[in-house]
Amino acid sequence: MRHKFYFLDTQKIFLAIPLFIVFLSNIFITQIKGFAFIGEIAVIAGFSTLGAIFIGHRADIEILSNDASDALNNFINGLKGMFFLAVAMLPFLLAAYYFYLDLKYVCIALLCSALALNDLLSSFFLRQEKLYTYLILRSFPSIILAVIVLFLESPALSWVLSYFASLFILLVISFVQLGSTLARLKFILDDVISYLISKILPTITALICATGTVFWLVIITHKAGSEAAGIWSNVYRIFSLPLVFLTAVYLPFVLLKMGELKTPLEKIYQIHKFSILFFALSLFILITASQWGPIIFSILTGANESISISLLLAMIMFAVLKNFIGYHQSTFQALKIDHFLLAILIMEIVFATMLFLGTDIIGLETISNYVFLSLGVCALALGIFLTYLTSKYYFGNSNKI
Numbered sequence: 001m002r003h004k005f006y007f008l009d010t011q012k013i014f015l016a017i018p019l020f021i022v023f024l025s026n027i028f029i030t031q032i033k034g035f036a037f038i039g040e041i042a043v044i045a046g047f048s049t050l051g052a053i054f055i056g057h058r059a060d061i062e063i064l065s066n067d068a069s070d071a072l073n074n075f076i077n078g079l080k081g082m083f084f085l086a087v088a089m090l091p092f093l094l095a096a097y098y099f100y101l102d103l104k105y106v107c108i109a110l111l112c113s114a115l116a117l118n119d120l121l122s123s124f125f126l127r128q129e130k131l132y133t134y135l136i137l138r139s140f141p142s143i144i145l146a147v148i149v150l151f152l153e154s155p156a157l158s159w160v161l162s163y164f165a166s167l168f169i170l171l172v173i174s175f176v177q178l179g180s181t182l183a184r185l186k187f188i189l190d191d192v193i194s195y196l197i198s199k200i201l202p203t204i205t206a207l208i209c210a211t212g213t214v215f216w217l218v219i220i221t222h223k224a225g226s227e228a229a230g231i232w233s234n235v236y237r238i239f240s241l242p243l244v245f246l247t248a249v250y251l252p253f254v255l256l257k258m259g260e261l262k263t264p265l266e267k268i269y270q271i272h273k274f275s276i277l278f279f280a281l282s283l284f285i286l287i288t289a290s291q292w293g294p295i296i297f298s299i300l301t302g303a304n305e306s307i308s309i310s311l312l313l314a315m316i317m318f319a320v321l322k323n324f325i326g327y328h329q330s331t332f333q334a335l336k337i338d339h340f341l342l343a344i345l346i347m348e349i350v351f352a353t354m355l356f357l358g359t360d361i362i363g364l365e366t367i368s369n370y371v372f373l374s375l376g377v378c379a380l381a382l383g384i385f386l387t388y389l390t391s392k393y394y395f396g397n398s399n400k401i
Contacts, residue, residue, distance in 0.1 A: 016248070017135055017139065018139045018248075019244055021138075021143060023241050026038065027301070029145070030230070031302050034230070035226070035227045035229075035231055036226040039232075040229075041158070041159065042229060044156060046213060046214035047214060048115055048163075049210050050112075051109055053116075053203065053210055054085065055082050056078070056082060057082070057196060057199040057203045058202040058203055059077065059078025059079075059082070059120055060078070060119040062074045062078065063075060063120075063127050064123050071124060071128065072124075079120065080187060080195070082113065086110075093106050094106075104154075107164075108160060108163075111166075114163045114166045114167035117171075121137055121170065121173065122138055126252060137173070140169060141166045144162040145158060145159070145162040147162075202333045205332075205341055205345065206329055206333075208342065209326055219355055220232050220367055223362055223367060234297070235312060239285055239312075239316045239319060242284075243278065243282065246277060251331075254270050255330060257270055258331070265390075270331075272390070274327070278324065285316060289313060293309065293312045293313075310365065314371075314372045315368050318368070318375055325375070340385055344382050347377070348375065352374070
């Protein structure tokens with residue numbers, strides 16, 4: 001990997017295009033279908049992400065955070081692991097369908113493989129610096145979904161058809177770009193199982209991290225309705241877009257850089273440099289939202305009613321803290337210290353469960369304040385651990401995590 005590829009240049013901006021396509025697709029669907037429809041799509045997308053993390057077992061991060069010479073081998077191992085897990089979950093889905101599960105939800109679960117394959121291929125082509133292929137892979141699922149919702153009234157069916165088409169396109173791209181490599185694949189069960197065992201901890205950590213976001217959304221839907229979930233989802237997407245932009249465009253290069261560094265302290269400093277940019281941008285978003293947030297929200301979503309500043313800021317702070325915790329999941333995996341973050345993520349799930357089981361917290365604004373405070377405690381715990389970790393390697397001068 002060329003060193004100039006790590007620093008800010010036009011290539012990084014190029015990688016941001018898929019994010020804007022996802023953002024515009026979300027706004028478009030909200031404008032033509034309303035908050036309830038996009039709220040259901042958000043819940044389906046959240047659960048699909050969990051399935052994709054399970055099937056993908058974080059093989060995409062393995063490709064990015066290791067040397068470029070290992071990329072093809074990591075890709076092949078990831079592909080074998082994905083195939084094994086997808087086949088393994090099939091009997092359970094068929095049994096669930098036989099007893100009670102609707103066919104469309106079985107299809108949604110199976111199509112999680114499309115998301116997982118997209119992540120794997122995207123990371124591989126990014127590692128190979130094939131940016132145009134990366135752009136196509138990251139963009140077309142959202143475009144297809146935006147087109148399909150024009151003709152359907154069911155969020156679930158829209159999702160199924162769009163990701164069925166996405167899976168077909170992914171398979172075509174795979175065979176066209178990597179046909180000769182795929183033809184030489186040797187599937188040895190013992191090797192695949194050993195490989196997947198080594199990925200248990202990062203996969204569990206990533207699942208819990210993503211479960212937090214999905215669980216919060218489900219709780220809001222349960223306690224305040226799909227429309228409230230749609231509002232929550234749109235606030236998150238609109239005002240966290242610059243943060244998602246920063247994370248998606250810059251973080252992969254942080255991981256690539258960490259793969260080139262030798263000592264833990266140097267790698268931790270890379271995380272801290274990114275965090276400085278992250279919180280500077282977060283402050284700018286909060287100041288902007290406090291002045292013009294309700295107007296921005298109304299214009300982009302077509303909402304007739306204005307949203308209160310206090311509710312808006314609580315939801316934005318959730319987005320800031322959730323992204324702060326979320327991007328450390330990838331960097332901690334690169335540092336091989338997933339277990340430290342696992343405890344913090346479990347704490348978030350405990351807070352979410354308390355809200356789900358509670359009966360005294362209702363209304364979107366009250367729920368939003370609770371969620372913000374819960375994430376604040378988790379982020380504080382992460383900050384304390386990062387301070388300890390930095391001081392440990394700075395003063396201890398250790399070369400091991």
